[in-house]
Amino acid sequence: MVLVLALGDLHVPHRAADLPPKFKSMLVPGKIQHIICTGNLCIKEIHDYLKTICPDLHIVRGEFDEDARYPETKTLTIGQFKLGLCHGHQVIPWGDLESLAMLQRQLDVDILVTGHTHQFTAYKHEGGVVINPGSATGAYSSINQDVNPSFVLMDIDGLRVVVYVYELIDGEVKVDKIDFKKTSTSNSAP
């Protein structure tokens, strides 16, 4: 039972001051085992804050990140699942599901987590699942001005994943749930 927090596109301090307080009150240390971050934090202070929630932090580079050392893409294995991480500004058209599916096949992962559109999506195709956690601060994007803050928490338990989507709508935190599972441990592309 592994809890993985996926979030990104915070754009602190340029487009938002901080995470919403209701989100911060929920994100207490000790519960989450991994954090995967799609990028665009943008400053070190946010990096340090995320480190306090969970020491195992994986970040990829967004186009506004001040730390240039983050990689462009990252893959990791958690339990029986392979996860891939990429900010998404590299994939054109932005947010296009076909192109993201192509990236997922290239990375050969079960779950691809990308951002950049500041819009939560969860999409399934033959190669796996693409999840976009949206923007955790509700920062505006070039596509979308009116953004609800959101992030994603995945509960990986054996061959099953439950995805909890936390969104701040009209000042209230709403939680949604998506379940999916994998049939076998083999992961080779057909």
Place this chain on the structure above:
Amino acid sequence: MVRKKVPEWLNSTMWSTPPPPSSLNDDALLLRNSPSSTKMSSMKKETDTISVTPPPSTASSVPSPSPRPRRNGSSSISGEYGNSSSSVVAPSSAEDFSRQAHLSAELSKKVINMKELRSLASQSLPDSPGIRSTVWKLLLGYLPPERSLWSSELKQKRSQYKHYKDELLTSPSEITWRLVRSKGLDNYELKSGSRCMLSRSRITDEDHPLSLGKASAWNTYFQDIETIEQIDKDVKRTHPDIPFFSAESSFARSNQESMKNILLVFAKLNQGIRYVQGMNEILAPIFYVFRNDPDEDSSSHAEADAFFCFVELLSGFRDFYCQQLDNSVVGIRSAITRLSQLVRKHDEELWRHLEITTKVNPQFYAFRWITLLLTQEFSFFDCLHIWDALLSDPEGPLESLLGICCAMLVLVRRRLIAGDFTSNMKLLQHYPTTNISHLLYVANKLRSKMLV
């Protein structure tokens, strides 16, 4: 030194026989015809100490995978005592054999005479496989005296334990998945070919992993994590010298898992005292005995049986684990005071020397003796014998326990009286190995004197 307060029998020359020469050991072996693996403890006596030959090194290499350990324990082969008063000192092998026969006869009756059983057990049970397990279950009230009711009782209790485990030990993820399956909303396959946006279902009942709500299963789970970690640490440290508990084998690991489950279920059912360090030590002998029962049925359900017996045993001592009750009439301090009074009654001189002259506060040693039921003072297998006597007490284990503690003090009185604070503390906190049957005998005698 004035000795008029010390009872005559304690000072008799019986306790001063010289150590038997080792050649006698072989003779003693030949004399033995006991079918069980019972062996006797020898009692070498020097003038001012009581100790026995330390357990042979084979004692701790009890083969753990086999369900029939020959419990060598603290025994080594006895020599003869050089006099015919062996029946007073400790049972001879012939008497032992007859006791075991008596016990087996008693156990095979349709309705077991509990009083008889208790009196047989109070002199400690033979080590032959299976007997101890059944007797303990009877003594703790887990099995009723009517043999015919056993199977139904066991079935009911075991299913109850299973129910507890299901209810309390399932992880929140598991609970979520069961809910999903039961609602028939069985979920997406990862690579099943179709393309679609994954649909979301709203959670209204606050049950998500970051929930801070009181009713949330996740919240309770995270709050229990500390307890779980504590139990885990303690179970891993239990009896590192005994392979049953701490070998690298999968058997030992499954034993540890079972013990952790029992302790966790107990902690969750008893929010008042939850888990306190030391409960693992009290569980260990019970679980060991049940798991090593040669009867397949008993051994496979050892976890459930041990849970209920553990609860029963602990019920008499619960109040010792609650800090608020420390100073109350039922608390640990009062038990320690009672022990102190007991010592004073039987051996005023010793008491005076210990508490007043050398200022050894009984709390320094008796705390561990009482709360852990002497599991830390003697070797594991000696403890099993002592627990036979403790569990057989019709008034509850505490009475016997205090009696045995008193006997422990009285048996080393010479060293205590000769010692100062440091040496006494050292002696009492590392109590020397003793002949257990002798200890129990002395404890019994003290008790019967009390009734006079």
